Amino acid sequence: MADCQGDGEGASSPVELYEKLTAQGEQVRTLKTAKASKADIDAAVQLLLKLKINYKQMTGQDYKAGCPPSENSVAPENGPAAGGADDEDTVDPWNVSTNNAKGVDYDKLILRFGSSKIDKELVDRIEKVSGQKAHHFLRRGIFFSHRDMHQVLDAYEKQKSFYLYTGRGPSSEAMHVGHLIPFIFTKWLQDVFDIPLVIQLTDDEKYLWKDLSLEDCHRFAVENTKDIIACGFDVNKTFIFSDLEYMGASPEFYRNVVKIQKHVTFNQVKGIFGFTDSDCIGKISFPAIQAAPSFSNSFPQIFNGRKDVQCLIPCAIDQDPYFRMTRDVAPRIGYPKPALLHSTFFPALQGAQTKMSASDANSSIFLTDTPKQIKNKVNKHAFSGGKDTVEEHRKYGGNPDVDVAFMYLTFFLEDDEQLEKIRQDYASGALLTGELKKLLIDTLQPIIEQHQQRRKEVTEENVKQFMTPRPLNFN
Ligand code: TRP
Secondary structure, eight states: GGGGOOSSTTSSHHHHHHHHHHOOOOHHOOOOOOOOOOHHHHHHHHHHHHHHHHHHHHSSSSSOOOOOOOOGOOOOSSSOOOOOTTTTOEESSOEEOOTTTTTTOOOHHHHHHHHOOOOOOHHHHHHHHHHSSSOHHHHHTTTEEEHHHHHHHHHHTTTOOEEEEEEEOOOOOOOOOHHHHHHHHHHHHHHHHOOOEEEEHHHHHHHHSSOOOHHHHHHHHHHHHHHHHTTTTTTEEEEEEEEHHHHHHHHHHHHHHHHHHHOHHHHHHHHHHOOTSSOOOHHHHHHHHHHHHGSSSOOHHHTTTOOEEEEEEEEEEEGGGHHHHHHHHHHGGTTTOOOEEOOOEEEEETEEEEOOTTTTTGGGBTTTTOHHHHHHHHHHHHHHOOOOSSHHHHHHOOOGGHHHHHHHHHHHOHHHHHHHHHHHHHHHHSHHHHHHHHHHHHHHHHHHHHHHHHHHHHHHHHHHHHHSOOOOOOO
């Protein structure tokens, strides 16, 4: 029980402070139930009150058990105050939305989550240590936030290697282009650092959260694995696993799950994930399963039982709650904290107010779409930052900051100079919306066609190879 209390000082974000408060409230209750001495109870209550005052100062709101802070809880003096339209950003593993057409305010999110910005200095350092030009996702701020990346690089410079962990929740057969982002970047990291990679397919998670059968979730895991393999991962350095298979096959993995479960309370996961008393117990214990791959001894075939190999997790920022929990538990069970690299969301075709969602066909470009479907969707649905008439557009120019076609080009067009020219021409009015959309269509069609070709070449035998627990080759 005493495991989960902090001193309340040093909480760097509303969410962290909220989590501390929830834990402290529980501590007070535990002491009272255990009929602890008055002095002990008073001390705990004092700390609780102090935390509540800090919380009110930081968020402008009163602390309420079971109600995690919302985005608008950041007090104005803490936020970068970007015009007020972003007051209602929602970012958690299940929901992403904002009122701002430019998308979520990511600087504010860094403050709220207490992570660090990937600044020019870090990008330069990644280039220096890897000896490779930084990936355009880094150069353009698509991966924008991190935890402990400097530490990973310090160790790497001293010949201490690390491994990568990422994942995917297989909720359907249909993957869209947004799903590729973490995998494209993870492959780049694997190539430039020459390190092993584990990929978790949380078919158990999707069964618990969605109205799907176990069989379907597992089938989606295998189908999605083919798309992941098609991203070009090196079979000698990559292990892909379904929770429904690997949990039962690996005592070491399950031991870590149980260790994590013992060190996180219901109150803590309520605070972090907003679970309620009527959520099934599978959901409540699931975060331990997403945490376990962050510890190298969950994979004895790969790391020979070593528990101290540093883990680096590239993921979209909505997955951070899982890993805040993981980093909190790690030192208490004798493991290093995983480091993280966070990406922004891939906007829906209708605009950056939400992310692309596979359950809304019109919001998404699927990896199975034909060139014609891609063209139609972009032309019909991609939100435009252009003006209503050609005359007005020529006169006033378009707004690339809210234009979805332009945003997608920042993800998929590698040439920096060409991208900058498109931005300028669109903003000046020299480039029309239809022309901008055509540039996107011409960029996306071959990328998707090549993906489909590579996916077709993935055999059942390949899938089996990637999904078999085995030693991997790395230095
Ligand atoms: N929960 C994630 C999802 O629904 C899947 C996931 C599991 C994951 N482990 C991960 C994502 C590690 C990123 C990193 O998509």
